Amino acid sequence: MKNSLLISLSILGLMGCGSGSKHHTPPEMTNQLKNIASFLEDDEAQLINDDLALESDIKAIFKGEDSEPVASELEDSIQDVIRRAEGVK
Amino acid sequence: MHLFTRKTLLATCVAISCSGAVISAQASSHREAPFIAEMPKVDSTDFYMFRSYEPGRENYVTLIANYSPLQDAYGGPNYFSMANDALYEIHIDNSGDAKEDITFQFRFDKSLGNGGKGLAINNIAVPLKNIGPVSTSDKSGLNFQETYKLTMVKGDRRFGKKIRVKNSGGGRSFAKPYDNVGDKTFSTQSYADYANAFIHNVTFSACPSGAQDGRVFVGQRKESFAVNLGEVFDLVNTNPLGPVDGEQNALKDKNITTIALEVPVACLTGGNENGIIGGWTSSSLKQVRVLKRRPGFKKPAVSGGAWTQVSRLGMPLVNEVVIGLPDKNRFNASEPKKDQQFAAYVTNPTLPHLLNALFGVIAPTVENRPDLVAAFLTGLDGLNANGSVAEMQRLNTTIAPTPKNQQNNLGVAAGDNAGFPNGRRPGDDVVDISLRVAMGALCHLNLGLCTPEDAPSGDLPYTDGALQNADQFDEVFPYLTTPLPGSTNG
Numbered sequence: 204m205k206n207s208l209l210i211s212l213s214i215l216g217l218m219g220c221g222s223g224s225k226h227h228t229p230p231e232m233t234n235q236l237k238n239i240a241s242f243l244e245d246d247e248a249q250l251i252n253d254d255l256a257l258e259s260d261i262k263a264i265f266k267g268e269d270s271e272p273v274a275s276e277l278e279d280s281i282q283d284v285i286r287r288a289e290g291v292k
Numbered sequence: 293m294h295l296f297t298r299k300t301l302l303a304t305c306v307a308i309s310c311s312g313a314v315i316s317a318q319a320s321s322h323r324e325a326p327f328i329a330e331m332p333k334v335d336s337t338d339f340y341m342f343r344s345y346e347p348g349r350e351n352y353v354t355l356i357a358n359y360s361p362l363q364d365a366y367g368g369p370n371y372f373s374m375a376n377d378a379l380y381e382i383h384i385d386n387s388g389d390a391k392e393d394i395t396f397q398f399r400f401d402k403s404l405g406n407g408g409k410g411l412a413i414n415n416i417a418v419p420l421k422n423i424g425p426v427s428t429s430d431k432s433g434l435n436f437q438e439t440y441k442l443t444m445v446k447g448d449r450r451f452g453k454k455i456r457v458k459n460s461g462g463g464r465s466f467a468k469p470y471d472n473v474g475d476k477t478f479s480t481q482s483y484a485d486y487a488n489a490f491i492h493n494v495t496f497s498a499c500p501s502g503a504q505d506g507r508v509f510v511g512q513r514k515e516s517f518a519v520n521l522g523e524v525f526d527l528v529n530t531n532p533l534g535p536v537d538g539e540q541n542a543l544k545d546k547n548i549t550t551i552a553l554e555v556p557v558a559c560l561t562g563g564n565e566n567g568i569i570g571g572w573t574s575s576s577l578k579q580v581r582v583l584k585r586r587p588g589f590k591k592p593a594v595s596g597g598a599w600t601q602v603s604r605l606g607m608p609l610v611n612e613v614v615i616g617l618p619d620k621n622r623f624n625a626s627e628p629k630k631d632q633q634f635a636a637y638v639t640n641p642t643l644p645h646l647l648n649a650l651f652g653v654i655a656p657t658v659e660n661r662p663d664l665v666a667a668f669l670t671g672l673d674g675l676n677a678n679g680s681v682a683e684m685q686r687l688n689t690t691i692a693p694t695p696k697n698q699q700n701n702l703g704v705a706a707g708d709n710a711g712f713p714n715g716r717r718p719g720d721d722v723v724d725i726s727l728r729v730a731m732g733a734l735c736h737l738n739l740g741l742c743t744p745e746d747a748p749s750g751d752l753p754y755t756d757g758a759l760q761n762a763d764q765f766d767e768v769f770p771y772l773t774t775p776l777p778g779s780t781n782g
Contacts (some may be wrong), residue, residue: 236596239582248585254594261580261596268379269450272579272600 325620357573390682474779499559539757552770572606628682656732658746687715719762
């Protein structure tokens with residue numbers, strides 16, 4: 204399915220299946236969006252201290268507002284969508 | 293040019309004199325699809341497009357897009373602001389290719405009172421959006437204000453040329469009125485007078501010379517749609533062949549938020565030969581939204597990525613009673629130029645069969661429903677067909693507007709060619725019209741689309757019983773009426 208995904212990257216719903224770990228700490232990534240998306244739903248929600256930096260990181264992956272939305276498939280995880288946006292899936 | 297005639301009116305009057313069956317209806321586009329029901333601020337509910345019938349404004353077209361359904365007037369303390377992370381659009385196709393040639397884009401902003409700092413008492417921020425009476429001359433008690441910018445795009449909605457629309461002072465920002473909180477808040481000035489001050493004169497500099505002036509209004513209005521909603525969804529728990537005003541309008545105590553735009557005819561048609569335009573509204577959100585762990589007032593989330601359409605509305609009722617449940621979200625995300633994917637829903641509609649199962653009325657038998665294709669996908673030949681095959685409203689702007697007191701709420705089917713489905717006016721009873729068309733009313737009008745034998749139950753006077761007509765609306769822009777107050781004992 205194309206062009207119909209609003210990706211809500213709430214930490215509460217990032218992965219779809221929690222591991223049950225209370226101490227999950229994914230490796231930190233340079234891109235804030237990818238970093239946020241790497242946390243599991245039961246992890247602590249991440250603070251956003253710099254809106255503009257995050258907007259820039261989103262744009263680096265998902266392009267600008269007048270570009271084409273990134274396609275997604277029914278079973279995609281948020282990581283899948285990011286990889287597709289980056290052209291590696 | 294062949295247009296619908298008084299003969300058609302007679303045929304319709306004959307057609308609606310029968311009785312003996314029941315049928316269904318839904319709200320025009322209120323919460324019509326699962327996904328958009330989760331996002332009321334960007335849920336388009338009704339779209340109107342008509343030659344302005346305000347005296348002296350006949351050379352304009354009025355475009356109205358309603359959003360944010362089922363507002364209870366008392367819905368404080370936050371009431372019903374627009375989404376400031378959304379893109380609201382009205383699209384016009386004047387070349388008959390089902391692609392937008394002109395788009396009007398609305399982007400909203402919001403701010404706290406006291407210059408954005410918020411009103412405070414003893415240096416403590418107040419929890420309310422107003423703490424005193426509000427009027428156009430005194431906003432000191434108002435703690436929440438919305439503004440918007442309007443952009444006209446020529447060509448593709450994303451890649452076309454963008455031109456900011458200016459107000460009469462040359463500025464690019466327009467104020468939106470505060471919602472009708474109640475009679476005490478608006479005790480020093482009537483809400484009607486207050487809201488009227490937010491009708492802005494505008495200049496469309498991208499339009500041809502001599503056709504650049506217009507008006508815009510965005511604000512709360514009384515809900516304009518009428519439907520017997522509760523009983524309809526309760527397995528059509530009503531008499532659809534009763535009086536056209538025999539039931540309650542379930543939306544009569546609701547408000548709505550209206551985007552209204554008045555644009556010169558010559559601007560919208562772009563000088564095309566037939567004077568026919570197509571129109572629809574849409575809303576979009578940015579594809580990515582990251583919720584903040586510590587959200588602030590103005591920006592509780594960070595958004596980015598491409599505008600991703602979440603709502604779409606042209607002809608009323610399409611996503612309610614035509615598109616199947618599995619595809620409703622996808623329809624909202626789609627554009628008219630790609631409507632081939634939904635064609636089967638029009639050529640093989642399920643609603644008449646459902647009604648057959650429920651009530652025994654006979655579904656039309658004509659193959660591929662050329663009557664519905666004409667009504668919903670191509671326009672009616674000789675009236676407003678312009679070569680495109682796509683779902684949108686179509687308006688033949690060469691047809692003069694009918695004065696308010698002469699409008700027939702059954703529109704073209706009753707000989708009033710300035711009404712639905714030649715565009716749509718607020719007073720057109722599109723529920724009754726659409727019900728009749730769905731069951732094959734056009735097959736009884738000798739239009740060459742199908743025959744009466746193809747629609748044995750198509751000549752019944754279906755109605756939801758909730759009356760809709762021009763008397764319910766104003767004669768002047770923005771036509772929709774003053775919203776209901778949240779409190780009346782102020």
